[in-house]
Amino acid sequence: MRYGTVDVLNGIDLTAQRGEVIALLGPNGAGKTTTIEILEGFRLPSAGSVRVLGVEPARGDERWRAQIGVVLQSWRDHGRWRVRDLLSHLGDYYAPYATDLIQRPWPVDDLLAAVGLTAHANARVSRLSGGQRRRLDVAVGIVGRPELLFLDEPTVGLDPAARREFHELVHRLADLDQTTILLTTHDLAEAEKLADLIVILANGRIIARGSPDQLSRRLTTDAEIRWTCDGQRHVHATMDATGFLRDLLRDHGDGVQELEVRRANLEDAYLALVHEEETGIRTGWADRVWQQQEETR
Amino acid sequence: MNPKTTALRVGLRRGAIELRSTFTNGQDLWNYFFPTVVLLVAVFFMRGATVPGTDFSLGARTLPSALGMGLLFGGLLGLAQQLVVDREDGTLLRAKAIPNGMLGYLVGKLVLVSSVAMIGLVIQLTPGMLFLDGLRLGDPGAWFTLAWVVPLGLVATLPLGAMIGSLIENPRNMGLVVLPVMGLIGISGIFYPITGLPDWLQGTAQVFPLYWLGLGMRSALLPADLAAVEIGESWRHLEMVAVLGAWAVLGLVLAPVLLRRMARRESGSRVAARREQAMQRVG
Numbered sequence: 290m291r292y293g294t295v296d297v298l299n300g301i302d303l304t305a306q307r308g309e310v311i312a313l314l315g316p317n318g319a320g321k322t323t324t325i326e327i328l329e330g331f332r333l334p335s336a337g338s339v340r341v342l343g344v345e346p347a348r349g350d351e352r353w354r355a356q357i358g359v360v361l362q363s364w365r366d367h368g369r370w371r372v373r374d375l376l377s378h379l380g381d382y383y384a385p386y387a388t389d390l391i392q393r394p395w396p397v398d399d400l401l402a403a404v405g406l407t408a409h410a411n412a413r414v415s416r417l418s419g420g421q422r423r424r425l426d427v428a429v430g431i432v433g434r435p436e437l438l439f440l441d442e443p444t445v446g447l448d449p450a451a452r453r454e455f456h457e458l459v460h461r462l463a464d465l466d467q468t469t470i471l472l473t474t475h476d477l478a479e480a481e482k483l484a485d486l487i488v489i490l491a492n493g494r495i496i497a498r499g500s501p502d503q504l505s506r507r508l509t510t511d512a513e514i515r516w517t518c519d520g521q522r523h524v525h526a527t528m529d530a531t532g533f534l535r536d537l538l539r540d541h542g543d544g545v546q547e548l549e550v551r552r553a554n555l556e557d558a559y560l561a562l563v564h565e566e567e568t569g570i571r572t573g574w575a576d577r578v579w580q581q582q583e584e585t586r
Numbered sequence: 587m588n589p590k591t592t593a594l595r596v597g598l599r600r601g602a603i604e605l606r607s608t609f610t611n612g613q614d615l616w617n618y619f620f621p622t623v624v625l626l627v628a629v630f631f632m633r634g635a636t637v638p639g640t641d642f643s644l645g646a647r648t649l650p651s652a653l654g655m656g657l658l659f660g661g662l663l664g665l666a667q668q669l670v671v672d673r674e675d676g677t678l679l680r681a682k683a684i685p686n687g688m689l690g691y692l693v694g695k696l697v698l699v700s701s702v703a704m705i706g707l708v709i710q711l712t713p714g715m716l717f718l719d720g721l722r723l724g725d726p727g728a729w730f731t732l733a734w735v736v737p738l739g740l741v742a743t744l745p746l747g748a749m750i751g752s753l754i755e756n757p758r759n760m761g762l763v764v765l766p767v768m769g770l771i772g773i774s775g776i777f778y779p780i781t782g783l784p785d786w787l788q789g790t791a792q793v794f795p796l797y798w799l800g801l802g803m804r805s806a807l808l809p810a811d812l813a814a815v816e817i818g819e820s821w822r823h824l825e826m827v828a829v830l831g832a833w834a835v836l837g838l839v840l841a842p843v844l845l846r847r848m849a850r851r852e853s854g855s856r857v858a859a860r861r862e863q864a865m866q867r868v869g
Contacts, residue, residue, distance in 0.1 A: 322854065322855060326853050326854055326855065329683070331682070331853035332853050332855075351589060351685040351686050352589075352685070354683070354684070355685035359683040361676070361679070361854040361857075362854060363858060363861070364676050364680065365676055366672070366675050366679075366680045367677060367680070368675070369604075369611065370607070374603060378596065378599065378600060378603065379680075379684060379687075381592065381596045381599075382589075382592065382593060382596055382684050382685050382686055382687055382690060383684075383685065384592060385588065385589040385592045386589065386685060429680070433684075433685070441854065
């Protein structure tokens with residue numbers, strides 16, 4: 290994908306299995322939205338091959354469209370409509386696409402309950418709070434019971450309780466309804482909690498990918514050990530903290546004071562990785578990650 | 587059930603829901619009634635003056651002409667405005683994200699805009715009947731003429747509105763359309779007969795739909811002998827059908843092309859970019 294002569298996406302290679310939740314993780318401007326818009330069929334890639342549910346998105350017909358749910362970053366539409374009217378109206382478009390296996394649309398009352406908007410069913414959309422509006426957006430995204438759901442930064446503006454409810458909804462969609470979900474976020478913790486596969490984007494390319502487990506193993510790093518000995522401060526970085534400490538204490542015994550071992554958490558690792566990619570300053574992080582990735586293949 | 591048929595039906599319902607919502611919205615009601623009141627006051631004070639060369643009330647001649655102008659405002663500007671606004675707030679993108687959503691959206695919009703235009707016609711005509719003499723509303727012939735002039739007028743103006751709405755991205759640029767329309771009102775014989783204007787101005791006016799919309803409404807609502815003060819001393823129904831029909835054909839051929847082009851280009855980041863612009867205008 291290219292704007293003018295600048296490639297904004299490069300070598301994005303992504304395959305999703307049915308019922309899988311994939312998180313596209315990355316800082317602002319990493320190319321998350323561009324990627325998702327290409328997959329939604331709202332934007333043409335300048336090169337490369339894209340297949341979504343077996344179809345090139347830009348050529349997807351209405352039947353293809355009916356199998357896909359879209360939640361964009363911000364919607365302000367239909368402000369004058371009432372919540373229930375809007376969901377029931379938009380759901381009607383999906384009725385002809387019901388199959389023996391999938392009943393379409395999602396009955397409005399169940400849907401309202403699922404997203405926690407029952408109390409606001411008769412409210413005007415423009416009167417909803419930011420978090421309620423976001424839930425409505427999600428409700429519209431799933432009213433047609435999509436097989437594939439795109440969520441672009443779905444939890445921005447949600448308070449912690451609403452965020453947790455949303456996470457439960459995502460689990461429910463993926464586990465019970467076998468919905469494949471591709472979501473973008475810049476919150477690593479959220480990606481860890483929701484996704485089967487995390488793909489980290491920066492500068493328009495994939496800099497790391499894996500299950501949350503794999504990633505945290507891969508990204509876990511040197512531990513930093515600080516101590517004082519004979520009034521002098523020392524700092525040492527090592528992968529094998531336990532071994533280093535054993536030697537340290539054997540050699541210096543009681544001379545070692547104020548001992549501190551700190552291991553970078555996943556968040557630190559992620560931020561360092563992204564920083565390195567964006568600034569081009571090599572601190573060895575990315576090389577190590579790639580090296581480990583090769584080894585685990 | 588065929589998905590297209592469903593979308594048509596859903597679109598009709600959409601139009602009805604939006605119609606109900608617009609007539610329960612204070613701001614919208616003000617926008618509908620305020621110009622009506624201004625028009626009726628103007629016509630009220632013109633009722634004593636006469637059409638040049640006759641003893642017929644100028645006010646009674648102006649009201650039907652203004653109803654024709656109302657069709658242009660409603661059909662062309664009304665639809666264009668709706669498209670521009672709906673594109674800015676993402677309603678169109680929403681329609682695009684839904685199977686056959688664009689079809690349903692468009693049907694709903696046409697229902698809404700043409701209903702508003704026709705309701706506007708009624709709320710302007712009804713009070714006018716009370717204080718204007720000479721409108722032939724009791725004549726079935728008048729209703730027969732209305733029954734084809736009004737739909738023809740809408741078919742000629744709605745596609746033009748759709749074209750303009752697809753071309754204009756920034757709501758601020760609606761002024762580019764409103765200004766020429768204002769100029770057109772001046773030369774199209776809405777508030778005064780144009781037979782006194784220079785020939786080239788009369789010629790220009792007759793290229794555009796507005797003159798013919800006014801003429802059509804006058805031909806429906808005014809007594810037959812008033813035709814004598816029109817160009818060619820006739821209501822010229824054949825020419826009217828030809829000109830309005832030509833605009834309709836032009837619009838119906840080009841509007842789908844432009845609408846499709848507009849829909850194809852819609853994406854989340856475009857809506858977001860427009861929102862950004864709008865915020866800067868406010869801030």
